[in-house]
Amino acid sequence: MDEPIGVTERFPARYWHRLDDGRIQCDLCPRDCKLHDGQRGACFVRGRVGDSMVLTTYGRSSSFCIDPIEKKPLNQFYPGSSVLSFGTAGCNLACKFCQNWDISKSRSFDKLQDQASPEAIARCAEQYHCKSVAFTYNDPVIFAEYAMDVADACHARGIKTVAVTAGYMHPQPRRDFFARMDAANVDLKAFTEAFYVRQTGSHLQPVLDTLRYLRHETDVWLELTTLLIPGLNDSSEEIAAMSHWIMRELGPDVPLHFSAFHPDYKMDDVPSTPSETLIRVRRIALDAGLHYVYTGNVHYREGDTTICPGCGSAVIVRDWYEIEQYHLTEDGYCEQCHTRIAGHFEPFTGQFGRQRIPIKIGAMT
Template sequence: MISATENIKEAKWWKPAENGKILCTLCPRYCTIGEGQIGFCFIRQNIGGKLYTIGYGRPTGFAIDPIEKKPLNHFLPGTEILSFGTAGCNLGCKFCQNWSISKAKYDNLNSLNYSPEEVVMLAKRYKVPSIAYTYNDPTIFGEYVIDISKIAREEGIKSVMVTAGYIDKDARKEVYKYIDAANVDLKGFTERFYHKLTFSHLNDVLDTLIWLKKETDIWFEITTLLIPDENDNPEEIKQECNWILNNLGDEVPLHFTAFHPDFKMRDKNRTPHETLIMARNIALQAGIKFCYIGNVHDDEGQTTYCPNCKYKLIVRDWHSVLKYNLTGNKCPKCNSIIPGVFE
């Protein structure tokens, strides 16, 4: 029997501001929140001069997904992962494909009551090796992430952040303390795109990516959802790839995924398959070793190749692994080491 958890918990990452208000320091939005008010994310509220996370222990639902759906292609490929999120989000993406929960307040949804211990117990019950904090951005329920991921690590279960990477420099050190892997949405590569379509800023996300690479041991991959006429310009894609090479190296997997009309961008067309192929070719020609295509069927664009001898190491169809030819973390043909976590 699942027992109820408290619906609110005093938040970390805040300090008093003027006139009885509170400054939330969890993300670069730095909301100033008055008595009784909630922040931009909908789940951090000023109650009596203290900041509370009112979505703590209140997931909106669970699913067992293939880990390739996150997408992660170099972290325990072919395994399943327990996925969940809460209400709210700290970005305002007009193209959000999970808007029914990310733009909702937790009390407007039929949310569940699960303590951190119960979430980990659920993963053990279904015998999955990892838990994904996903659907909305887990940054906003960072306290819940910390408590779950700490217990999960003690139980030998991995933790995965699926995130936009829009988080304060100090807060991320705590939120990611027990995290094993992440997929970071690099939503575009211009400040115009970030400001206009996500109500956030590009440089804060780039800073998180550099921090993940240089100051942590967390395995991470990058996803860019290509939206027609917004962030699919070949020159912009080339600039993104060059930035990744210069700041993160050539071994960080990059995923280009297809947009479908949703939320406040229903007037846009779906991303043509040809655009995804073009973007992948730009990345490979620039020197990125592992680039994938998502949200469409594409045998070549979803297969992991050895960058040295071009042997097919992992053959996929969308989120399904059809063939797995790795020997540990090595190519069986040329013995090259393939970056990632494979066992």
């Protein structure tokens, strides 16, 4: 039975329409949830009250934290800068391997401890000298109205915005949402429809459509992440097919991050991803022609480093999230051969580093 929607949880939602049978349909994502009065969608945070749809998590967050931008992960979007990260609760996918399941799979709002208006978040990011604000921890698609309002407040103060998302959206909200984003890291969870259906309760094609849209119809800086799960999406054949699709449809300059899985949620009996697997698949993607391929959740300095596709020199040497060497000009050219490195750069005067700083914003609303 759905948890009743309280009076304070009734922010008017967009992207829905009435059906002839009396239900209303959510038009935000391809789940197309059809709701009677009082029901919630699969994401749990969008529901029906009377004859309209509401967003129950507007202005409510699970946590706020200042991170290095490389943790999103975004390696070629103002490297070394800090980002104010936050999320809410719920998710429109049902990933059995979710690494943030305590937030994204929450069916109560105990996790929503902080309250903050869009202006308060933007003001806090400015106060802490954050280059950007990231919508993360759970998928910002499901709190799109809140994220877009925060993005508008951030842009008014010259602060960039970042979406960390699975990209599972319908076309109209996708246009509205990404019009407010400066960068995105999209989870390409696998490259088979069977994986998406069985392991996430969703479909592959809408994600591929989002990736094509971002690359060819927007100025949003795009990076991709694939969490490698042993035996499910880590075969050489699947990685090769995915890498060739990225080359053909998105081009060689979209960075790709391969991340190591650790046992969690409904897959606590699956072993962690060996480092050797990440090294193997990184080589497959590089051999397919991709210029920037990274590894995550393992200590592998070569997989953390940005390599110039022109001369092969290391232009940004990283150890985890810490930059040890930086060999780019102010506008992002290799100091050795003057090849332009894809991404967004500015004069490098220092870095935020590995630190992670939890903060409270509630008092600032």
